[in-house]
Amino acid sequence: MKECSEALKTFLHTATVFYKCDLYEITLTSGTVLRYADYDMPITLSDGRFFSCEGPIFSRGKTKLTAKIEVDSVDVSVYAEQAEQINGMSWQQAARNGLFDNANLTLYKCFMSSPGVVVGALEWFCGYVDVGGGGGLEQEWIIKSYMQLLNVDYPTGKYYPTCPYTLYSAKCGLVRANWTTTGTITQVLSKQEIYTNLTFTDGYYDLGGAEFTGGDLSGESMSIKNSHAANGHIVFIVALDSLPAVGDTIAIYPGCARTPAACESKFNNKTHNCSTPYIPLKETITK
Structure with a gap:
């Protein structure tokens, strides 16, 4: 009117x-x-x-x-x-x-x-x-x-088998700085793989990230695909623009599979996990 x-x-x-x-x-x-x-x-x-x-x-x-x-x-x-x-x-x-x-x-x-x-x-x-x-x-x-x-979906809340919150976001509750560790590159295997002086268990830094804090790549960030305990082995998700050098420093933080088990065992943060792994999947019945 x-x-x-x-x-x-x-x-x-x-x-x-x-x-x-x-x-x-x-x-x-x-x-x-x-x-x-x-x-x-x-x-x-x-x-x-x-x-x-x-x-x-x-x-x-x-x-x-x-x-x-x-x-x-x-x-x-x-x-x-x-x-x-x-x-x-x-x-x-x-x-x-x-x-x-x-x-x-x-x-x-x-x-x-x-x-x-x-x-x-x-x-x-x-x-x-x-x-x-x-x-x-x-x-x-x-x-x-x-x-x-x-014109929005209602209800606004969604049910997912994994947690919908972004790691280190406000709803996740974790602060990335508290989980970041600084290490040094000890050997360069390729633009995508390096050895470091870091000590961790297999898979700890999977899905995490790294930021170069020293050397020619200083300021560049890259997501981590795999991490292996032997030699502090880090595999990036894609190749870097150029080769890093031995002695370059990196700041590295772990990722999360966003499952209740990973949230509890890795971060002791299960109270913030909003996954619903037991919701039945869609099924089609034909007769």
Whole structure:
């Protein structure tokens, strides 16, 4: 339902001639509010909100009104010159930096008795901005209705045979720094395999990760495929960009199979494990 003032209702019922334009109110996630009028003069509403006629040019597709609960969207094209700035950058640069992502855009339809003399404005559409693309001076925005946020699976909780939480995440509860050990490379077998001075049991670092803290590869990280106790043998999931050197230092942390047994025996963290290994698998019965 569109809220309309009594003055605007009376005007629309009685006026034989009127003027109208679109007003765009953009609220960025930072709280900054931008207001523009698709008109050749600025528009000021009765509540004092000022919509500039200078700046980017907006054009939009059609909207649809229905009494049913339907998810709608509006395509909006934005044309902005390089000289037009927002937060010290051009609109094109702002879009590349994600400034408009998930911003709120409210479209108003403004009615006037004569050019610039506002009788009232109707909120026509409201949604969040999804920057679909662009090129040159043009940006293509898709304004998606907030009802799209209701399009989620319910219940939100899922049942998996292994724990759905990412290792070292907030829901997992483990802090990676507490499980990280620093070691030194003692022999380089290939770009994918090294020996270290670390002592551990077979498989302890499987599915874990390593970050080089010294040498030419300093700062590079790599996931671990296998780990073997003999000689502190580490096998990376893929080959490194270049060969490390003997004496390079690495920070290494273990991975988790995300089963209740692994969570309990390896990390003593079973209370945070959310796996459901005994949920029956889907079965199809034919007859």
